[in-house]
Structure formats: C-alpha cells, structure tokens
Amino acid sequence: xxxxxxxxxxxxxxxxxxxxxxxxxxxxxxxxxxxxxxxxxxxxxxxxxxxxxxxxxxxxxxxxxxxxxxxxxxxxxxxxxxxxxxxxxxxxxxxxxxxxxxxxxxxxxxxxxxxxxxxxxxxxxxxxxxxxxxxxxxxxxxxxxxxxxxxxxxxxxxxxxxxxxxxxxxxxxxxxxxxxxxxxxxxxxxxxxxxxxxxxxxxxxxxxxxxxxxxxxxxxxxxxxxxxxxxxxxxxxxxxxxxxxxxxxxxxxxxxxxxxxxxxx
Amino acid sequence: xxxxxxxxxxxxxxxxxxxxxxxxxxxxxxxxxxxxxxxxxxxxxxxxxxxxxxxxxxxxxxxxxxxxxxxxxxxxxxxxxxxxxxxxxxxxxxxxxxxxxxxxxxxxxxxxxxxxxxxxxxxxxxxxxxxxxxxxxxxxxxxxxxxxxxxxxxxxxxxxxxxxxxxxxxxxxxxxxxxxxxxxxxxxxxxxxxxxxxxxxxxxxxxxxxxxxxxxxxxxx
Numbered sequence: 252x253x254x255x256x257x258x259x260x261x262x263x264x265x266x267x268x269x270x271x272x273x274x275x276x277x278x279x280x281x282x283x284x285x286x287x288x289x290x291x292x293x294x295x296x297x298x299x300x301x302x303x304x305x306x307x308x309x310x311x312x313x314x315x316x317x318x319x320x321x322x323x324x325x326x327x328x329x330x331x332x333x334x335x336x337x338x339x340x341x342x343x344x345x346x347x348x349x350x351x352x353x354x355x356x357x358x359x360x361x362x363x364x365x366x367x368x369x370x371x372x373x374x375x376x377x378x379x380x381x382x383x384x385x386x387x388x389x390x391x392x393x394x395x396x397x398x399x400x401x402x403x404x405x406x407x408x409x410x411x412x413x414x415x416x417x418x419x420x421x422x423x424x425x426x427x428x429x430x431x432x433x434x435x436x437x438x439x440x441x442x443x444x445x446x447x448x449x450x451x452x453x454x455x456x457x458x459x460x461x462x463x464x465x466x467x468x469x470x471x472x473x474x475x476x477x478x479x480x481x482x483x484x485x486x487x488x489x490x491x492x493x494x495x496x497x498x499x500x501x502x503x504x505x506x507x508x509x510x511x512x513x514x515x516x
Numbered sequence: 517x518x519x520x521x522x523x524x525x526x527x528x529x530x531x532x533x534x535x536x537x538x539x540x541x542x543x544x545x546x547x548x549x550x551x552x553x554x555x556x557x558x559x560x561x562x563x564x565x566x567x568x569x570x571x572x573x574x575x576x577x578x579x580x581x582x583x584x585x586x587x588x589x590x591x592x593x594x595x596x597x598x599x600x601x602x603x604x605x606x607x608x609x610x611x612x613x614x615x616x617x618x619x620x621x622x623x624x625x626x627x628x629x630x631x632x633x634x635x636x637x638x639x640x641x642x643x644x645x646x647x648x649x650x651x652x653x654x655x656x657x658x659x660x661x662x663x664x665x666x667x668x669x670x671x672x673x674x675x676x677x678x679x680x681x682x683x684x685x686x687x688x689x690x691x692x693x694x695x696x697x698x699x700x701x702x703x704x705x706x707x708x709x710x711x712x713x714x715x716x717x718x719x720x721x722x723x724x725x726x727x728x729x730x731x732x733x734x735x736x737x
Contacts, residue, residue: 311639339648347645357640361658361733370654371644423644 260323262287262458263308263427268317270303277303279482280317285427285460290453292461292469295479296506301462304479305429308460309349310342321348322426347375350420354432356412358404364391364415365400368422376423390418394448410441417448421457428452430461434468446472466510470494478503525701526710536693537714539607543689544676546611551618551675558619559626560652573623580620585681589613593685610682618675625667629660662733669726673719680715690714 261284270278277300285291293301306312308319310327313336319326326345328334337345358367365387372383391397394414396407404412413433420428430449434442446468453459453472463469469476469490476493478486478500486493486500498504526533562573580588593609604612633656641651683692694711698704 309643311642343642343645343647343650345645346642349643351639351643353636353640353643355636357634357636359637359640359655359659361662371646374650374654375645419640419644 261285262289262322263460264318264320265304265308266318268304268307268314268319270300270307270312270314270316277482278307278314281479281482281484283477283484283487285458287458288456289474290457290459290461290472291475291477292463292473293477293479294463294466294469294506295485299480300482301479302431305351305431305460305462308427308429309346309351311351321345343375347371347423348426350423350425350428352413352416352420352428352430352433354435356404356409356416356436358412358415358419360404363401363403364396364407364418367404367415368419371419371423386422387418390422391415393451394418395444408441409437410444413437413441413445414448417445417452421452427458427460430459430463432462432464434463434465466507478506480506519705521706522703523706523710525703526697526706529697529701532688532693532696533690533711533714536688536690537718539687540676540679540682540689540691541718543607543611543614543679543682543687544672547614547618547679548672548675550611550615551622554615554619555622555626556657558623559630562623562627563630564648577620577623580617581624585613585617585678586684588617589681589685606682606685606687610679610685610687614675614678614682617678618671621671621675622668625664625671626660629664629667630656632663633659665726665730665734669723669730672726673722676719676722677715 263283263285265281265283268278268281269276281300281304283291283304293304295301303312307314308321308326313327318328324345325331327337327342329337329341358364359370362370365384368387368390369378369380369383372378372386373380376383378386388397388400391400394417396411396414396418399407399411399415404415407415416433433449434445437445442465446465449459449461449468450472461469461473470493471490473490476488476490477484478493480502486498486503492498493503494507498507558573558576561569589610592613593606597603637655637659638651641655646654679689680691682689683695686692688696690711694707697707701707
C-alpha cells in the first residue's frame with residue numbers, strides 16, 4: 252500500500268473502550284487510532300469483538316467505558332465524565348459523518364440502486380433531487396453499475412448489491428468508512444469485484460477501518476493491521492511486520508498459520 | 517323435490533341487489549380506509565411507546581377480536597345512543613363499528629410487520645444519518661407494508677364479507693337487499709344463489725387486484 256496517511260492528530264481515536272453483553276465482556280479496553288487517509292484493517296478469530304468495535308464507532312452499539320472520538324467529537328455521548336447519551340437528532344447528524352458497509356448489504360429493498368443512494372443525499376444532506384441523482388449516477392459509474400441504476404436490490408447479484416452498498420456509503424462523503432466483513436456473504440467469484448472498489452477508494456485517500464477475513468486483501472490494502480482476540484488488541488503493526496515469520500505474538504502466528512494452510516498467502 | 521327455480525322475480529328486483537353491492541363496497545372501502553389509519557397509528561405507538569400505551573392497545577385488540585362483530589354492531593347502534601342520548605343513522609353507525617373492528621385486526625398485522633423489518637435495514641438507515649422519524653417513514657413503513665401485503669389481502673376480503681352484518685340494523689347493503697327480495701317474492705333459493713355469486717365474484721376480484729399489487733410491490737428477498 253502506497254501513500255502516507257496525513258495529519259498529526261488522528262481522525263478516529265478509540266481509548267480504553269469496554270463493552271459487555273450481559274456477563275460477556277466483549278471489548279476489554281481497546282485503544283486504536285486511525286489517521287486521516289489511513290486504511291486500518293482488523294483481523295482476528297470470530298467472536299473476538301471486531302464487529303462490535305466497528306459498530307461502536309458509529310454508535311450502532313453503545314459502549315460502557317472509554318471514549319471514541321471522530322475529529323475530536325465524542326461519539327454517542329456528551330458532557331464528558333457525565334456520559335449523557337446524545338439525542339437521536341444529534342446521533343443522526345454524527346452518523347452521517349461515518350459511512351458503513353454491511354456484511355449482508357442491507358440495501359433498502361423497496362428502492363432502486365439509485366434511490367438507495369439518493370435517500371441519504373436528499374433527506375440528510377439536503378440536496379435537491381437532480382443534484383442527488385447526478386451524484387448517485389457518479390458513484391454508480393464509479394462502482395461499475397451505471398446500467399443498474401433503476402434496478403431493485405432483488406434484481407442484482409450479491410456482488411452488485413454490495414457495490415451499491417459501498418456507493419451509498421461513500422456518496423455521503425463521510426470522514427471515515429467502516430467496512431464490516433463486506434465479502435463474507437459473497438460467492439468466492441464475486442469477492443474480487445467488491446475488493447477492487449475498496450482498493451480504488453483507498454487509492455483516493457479515503458480513511459477506512461475494515462474488518463475482514465480476507466487476509467490477503469488485508470495485507471495488500473492496509474497501512475496497518477490490528478489483530479484482535481478475546482476483546483483485546485493482540486498486535487498492531489504494518490502488514491510486513493504482522494506477516495513476518497519472526498512475529499512475536501504466538502496467538503497471531505497460529506491464527507495466520509491456519510489461514511496460510513487454507514489459502515496460499 | 518318439487519321446487520322449480522325461477523329467476524324472473526330476482527331480475528325484476530336486481531337494482532336492489534346492485535345498489536346493495538355498491539353500498540357494500542363503499543362500506544368496506546370506508547371502513548378499511550379508516551381502519552388502516554387506526555391500525556398504522558396504533559402499531560407505530562405500540563412498537564415505540566411505553567408499557568401503558570402497549571397495554572391499552574393490547575386490550576383494544578383482544579376486546580375486538582374476542583367479541584362477535586354482530587354484537588359490536590348492536591352495541592354501537594342501539595346501546596351507545598341509549599346511554600348518551602343522541603342518535604346517528606345506521607350506515608354511519610356501522611361504518612364506525614367496522615372501522616374500529618378493522619383497526620384492531622390491522623394493528624396486529626402492522627405491528628407484526630414492523631417487528632419483522634430486518635434489523636439490518638434499520639442499521640443501514642441509522643448509518644446514513646436518518647433520524648428515527650425518517651427511518652420510520654422511509655425505511656420501516658414502506659418495507660413493512662410490502663411485507664404484509666399477503667396478510668392484508670386476506671383481511672380486506674374478510675372485511676368486505678363482514679359488511680353483510682350491516683343487514684341486522686337495516687343498512688341497505690347486499691345481504692339486506694337479498695332479505696328484502698326474499699320476504700317480498702319468497703324465491704329464497706334463487707335470491708341467495710344470486711347473492712352468493714355476487715359476493716364470490718366481488719371477493720375474488722378484490723383478491724386478484726391485491727395479488728396483482730403484491731406481484732408488483734412485494735419484496736423478493
């Protein structure tokens with residue numbers, strides 16, 4: 252991955268974040284910074300808290316302790332120590348600044364590909380119909396689906412749906428894009444077309460926090476890789492170090508070992 | 517079996533059946549329309565409201581579902597005016613009753629539909645920055661309505677048939693027209709055969725229309 256992330260203060264700053272579901276301690280104090288223009292990928296075994304962490308960043312999940320800030324603004328809570336939950340209007344305004352792409356696409360089934368993109372542009376960004384339509388077409392072209400603008404999600408393949416999902420998120424011009432296992436529900440032959448779109452966004456300098464099981468993709472696309480297991484950050488380094496045969500973290504080595512046995516890395 | 521079918525007298529009075537059928541349809545459309553408004557509002561309150569609101573709505577639904585429609589019709593037409601000392605005409609009274617009755621069934625359909633909207637779609641609405649109200653209007657309700665179309669078709673046809681209960685308070689709808697012809701001509705088999713045919717054809721036409729809507733709008737998942 253070329254191109255250096257910029258900015259001294261990180262765009263996204265996660266500090267000491269903890270989260271429990273009932274008696275299960277899912278996040279046990281996570282620290283993670285993402286700089287403007289940086290692509291950070293989180294890998295690790297299932298159930299390690301990767302998706303939960305990602306969902307905390309745009310407050311689809313609440314977190315119990317610690318702090319998450321984007322551009323200096325606390326996500327989800329206000330009044331510092333008092334930790335008051337923000338109003339729904341406030342939350343909506345903040346979420347508009349983070350784009351998210353989901354494992355199961357989650358396209359609005361009653362809207363066409365173009366309408367899926369224009370909904371947020373008109374209702375949240377306040378663009379006029381024509382302007383929103385132009386912008387939707389621009390992004391549909393960018394993900395190679397200009398000819399599918401009028402199609403409903405049910406008329407698209409999984410890979411096409413996910414590319415619309417990406418277009419929907421980036422059209423909002425978010426400060427950071429969150430990608431939650433976006434290829435896990437796809438047939439193997441459709442994964443490439445989706446990852447190509449992500450690579451082209453990275454080349455444009457889009458800040459991204461990615462959770463993926465595509466280890467090869469993580470290696471090629473990321474400035475930095477974070478290994479998460481059992482709710483903690485086990486290792487955090489540029490890909491070359493993570494994949495180094497001298498990697499000191501035992502758990503990471505065995506995790507990667509299982510992968511390289513299955514795929515040739 | 518010394519009964520000879522003779523439809524002559526039925527055709528002579530067919531205008532009574534025809535105007536009755538039109539009124540039946542009007543009763544159904546009005547009541548379903550008002551019932552949809554009641555159902556939607558209460559379903560939204562149910563899924564987003566507090567315990568007391570839920571309990572009240574549940575009580576309304578259970579009351580209506582467990583009491584025969586004919587009893588409610590009597591209660592509203594004869595009972596309420598006696599207690600509160602006012603009067604309304606029988607058609608208005610029946611539309612009010614059937615609307616409240618339809619509302620109870622539709623709350624259940626819409627409530628279940630709202631619950632069944634995939635959580636991922638609501639997350640997607642949140643993620644692009646929609647407010648709760650915008651998520652309701654642009655994501656939850658349109659998804660829910662498309663998901664509930666098959667259940668709605670059945671409810672609408674049932675409610676159309678239920679308009680026949682209006683005959684007990686002399687609303688001149690289709691069944692009342694049939695009774696009138698029966699009392700005045702004694703051609704009991706003929707009149708009820710014709711009326712059965714009219715209900716069947718109309719009910720089936722409604723169903724076909726709604727099926728067409730389903731094919732057009734239902735969500736293929």
